[in-house]
Amino acid sequence: MKWLAKLIYFRRVRRLERIGEASALLAAGRLDEAEARLELGRARRWMEDVALFHFVMGKLRMEKDALEEAERHFHTALGLGLDRPSVKLNLAVLKVRCCDLGAALAILSDVELSDNEDILEQAKVMRELITNMRGDKTLSEVHQRSARFLKKFLDRTSTLDAVMEKDSPESLFSAITSALQTQKLSLKDREDAILLYGSLVAKHLKGQWLWGLEPRDHRIVIGGVLHQPSLDITRILDGNAERLTLPEL
Numbered sequence: 001m002k003w004l005a006k007l008i009y010f011r012r013v014r015r016l017e018r019i020g021e022a023s024a025l026l027a028a029g030r031l032d033e034a035e036a037r038l039e040l041g042r043a044r045r046w047m048e049d050v051a052l053f054h055f056v057m058g059k060l061r062m063e064k065d066a067l068e069e070a071e072r073h074f075h076t077a078l079g080l081g082l083d084r085p086s087v088k089l090n091l092a093v094l095k096v097r098c099c100d101l102g103a104a105l106a107i108l109s110d111v112e113l114s115d116n117e118d119i120l121e122q123a124k125v126m127r128e129l130i131t132n133m134r135g136d137k138t139l140s141e142v143h144q145r146s147a148r149f150l151k152k153f154l155d156r157t158s159t160l161d162a163v164m165e166k167d168s169p170e171s172l173f174s175a176i177t178s179a180l181q182t183q184k185l186s187l188k189d190r191e192d193a194i195l196l197y198g199s200l201v202a203k204h205l206k207g208q209w210l211w212g213l214e215p216r217d218h219r220i221v222i223g224g225v226l227h228q229p230s231l232d233i234t235r236i237l238d239g240n241a242e243r244l245t246l247p248e249l
Helices: 002-027 031-040 047-063 067-079 085-097 101-111 117-133 137-153 160-166 169-182 187-204 229-237
Strands: 208-210 219-222 225-227
Touching: 002 031, 002 047, 031 047, 047 067, 047 085, 067 085, 085 101, 085 117, 101 117, 137 160, 137 169, 137 187, 137 208, 160 169, 160 187, 169 187, 169 229, 187 208, 187 219, 187 229
Parallel strands: none
Antiparallel strands: 208 219, 219 225
């Protein structure tokens, strides 16, 4: 039966290699290739292999903005015994992207028990980032980047507050929609559009920003309901909506 043991061993080695290859493709931003390779390495036995699969799948889903699914994979990896600081650090990043800064800080406190210098440095950067997000720095950046989009694509050179006082939300929504549909936009331009649209929604519906890790993650609380401006911008860019409007909540 030695041949059977060797076969099982080599299959496991190949499976772990595929998971490693998927992780490398993920780090390179080749998400679809990473997902295909990871599926080839899907583990169904050996609990530590299954846990590793869920950890990498969690990182992949987070990169694809499927945050709830990503969180389930991370918790599955932890529940199966992959109790590594790297898993918890990724979970903390996910919590920041979900605008749950308190939960992220609690997880970072656990991560900071690690002896790994690289992990500790990343945890330090995350903690500093959260501290900045809880101040006025992020809101100031939102105003600056919104004004940049107004000047670059809407030919409005006043401050964001002045433009919002002068122009109706409908006219601004129409102008933003037109820019999204007709202009060639960089990633930064699209992010600026998210921030401008979110600022208009927050002002006119008396909402409050919740900060995520990136503009695509930011949310606005309106009457106890969460609204994510990036989703509306994506619908316009994908041709799944005709125009931006104030959300009906």
